[in-house]
Amino acid sequence: MDDKKIIFSGIQPTGCITLGNYLGALKNWVNLQKDYNCIFSVVDLHSITVRQDPTELRKRCMSFLMQYLACGIDGEENIVYFQSHVSAHAELSWILNCYTYMGELSRMTQFKDKSSKHADNINAGLFTYPVLMAADILLYQTDLVPVGIDQKQHLELCCDIAKRFNGVYGDVFKIPQGYIPKEGARVMSLQDPTSKMSKSDPNVNGFISILDDADTIRRKFKRAVTDSDGEIAYREGKDGINNLLSIYSAITNQTIDESVNEFAGLGYGVFKERVAEAVIEELRPVREKYDELSKNKDYIKQIYTEGAKRANYLASKTLRKIHRKLGYVDR
Numbered sequence: 001m002d003d004k005k006i007i008f009s010g011i012q013p014t015g016c017i018t019l020g021n022y023l024g025a026l027k028n029w030v031n032l033q034k035d036y037n038c039i040f041s042v043v044d045l046h047s048i049t050v051r052q053d054p055t056e057l058r059k060r061c062m063s064f065l066m067q068y069l070a071c072g073i074d075g076e077e078n079i080v081y082f083q084s085h086v087s088a089h090a091e092l093s094w095i096l097n098c099y100t101y102m103g104e105l106s107r108m109t110q111f112k113d114k115s116s117k118h119a120d121n122i123n124a125g126l127f128t129y130p131v132l133m134a135a136d137i138l139l140y141q142t143d144l145v146p147v148g149i150d151q152k153q154h155l156e157l158c159c160d161i162a163k164r165f166n167g168v169y170g171d172v173f174k175i176p177q178g179y180i181p182k183e184g185a186r187v188m189s190l191q192d193p194t195s196k197m198s199k200s201d202p203n204v205n206g207f208i209s210i211l212d213d214a215d216t217i218r219r220k221f222k223r224a225v226t227d228s229d230g231e232i233a234y235r236e237g238k239d240g241i242n243n244l245l246s247i248y249s250a251i252t253n254q255t256i257d258e259s260v261n262e263f264a265g266l267g268y269g270v271f272k273e274r275v276a277e278a279v280i281e282e283l284r285p286v287r288e289k290y291d292e293l294s295k296n297k298d299y300i301k302q303i304y305t306e307g308a309k310r311a312n313y314l315a316s317k318t319l320r321k322i323h324r325k326l327g328y329v330d331r
């Protein structure tokens with residue numbers, strides 16, 4: 001590789017890729033890809049902390065990878081692959097488990113959330129999930145991790161683990177930094193704007209899939225929960241309107257103030273339509289590209305096979321170094 005800095009990021013193949021994933025993560029991956037060496041993974045090992053149907057999972061993994069490309073990720077310039085195709089993720093995860101404390105993991109809010117939602121399946125994987133995420137990042141000596149703000153706590157833990165390891169063995173890992181967008185870092189549900197837009201929300205009106213067609217997007221925004229005071233302003237207590245303003249600002253690359261000015265004096269109906277149209281236009285090329293890619297499975301296979309090969313090469317370099325530091329006998 002040349003001397004560009006390294007980006008790593010991933011999305012779990014559960015539910016469907018939402019406008020939240022897009023504005024929080026994917027859009028930035030696309031924007032940053034020219035200036036960095038990028039590694040984008042469909043993190044399928046992460047997804048089995050919740051039970052998955054095998055046939056569905058296989059289909060969804062393919063679909064997610066195609067959606068990365070459809071959003072504008074260049075699969076030839078960057079490394080795009082399935083996490084399960086590079087066994088070093090699981091190996092490093094085990095090693096880092098031995099340098100992570102139970103107390104640290106039990107403070108993770110995502111663990112607390114998910115274990116209360118899936119009380120019948122609080123498995124050890126759900127608990128150690130942030131360690132696998134740390135392994136993903138540290139394997140590639142990553143500089144920058146573009147994610148939504150919900151991953152900030154996991155990233156901080158990743159840095160703590162890396163520093164602890166480096167403290168014992170010398171400079172093994174690069175300490176990564178997060179890249180969290182100003183607007184769009186936390187897109188809220190259209191039906192309950194006090195909670196995060198979630199890709200596995202059973203209420204489909206709560207989220208926009210990046211593959212939703214124009215009519216569906218229009219309908220979902222029309223139904224979006226707002227408030228009754230009728231003023232388009234960004235302030236506490238106006239969660240629904242705040243969310244729509246953030247979405248609009250993230251898409252148009254303008255500040256919240258600029259968006260507020262643009263809509264001054266308009267009613268909620270027109271406002272929602274304008275936000276919907278902006279989202280439709282943003283996602284139109286994504287859907288078109290996705291349809292085109294769907295017809296070209298051989299090309300997709302070539303992308304992820306080559307991606308895994310390159311990822312494997314880089315990951316095994318880091319892993320070899322770690323083995324030596326730990327005191328394992330050379331192969």
Ligand code: AMP
Pocket residue numbers: 010011012013020021022023024025146147148149150151184185186187188196197198199
């Ligand atoms: P996940 O859906 O949990 O696999 O998340 C994949 C990426 O999307 C991560 O970078 C998350 O931070 C980001 N993300 C997920 N949901 C949202 C949301 N509602 N708003 C902004 N970013 C999000």
Ligand code: TRP
Pocket residue numbers: 008009010011012043046132133136137145147151154
């Ligand atoms: N944990 C992330 C999420 O749920 C997904 C993820 C796994 C990730 N490994 C990663 C994101 C590495 C960035 C870097 O959103």
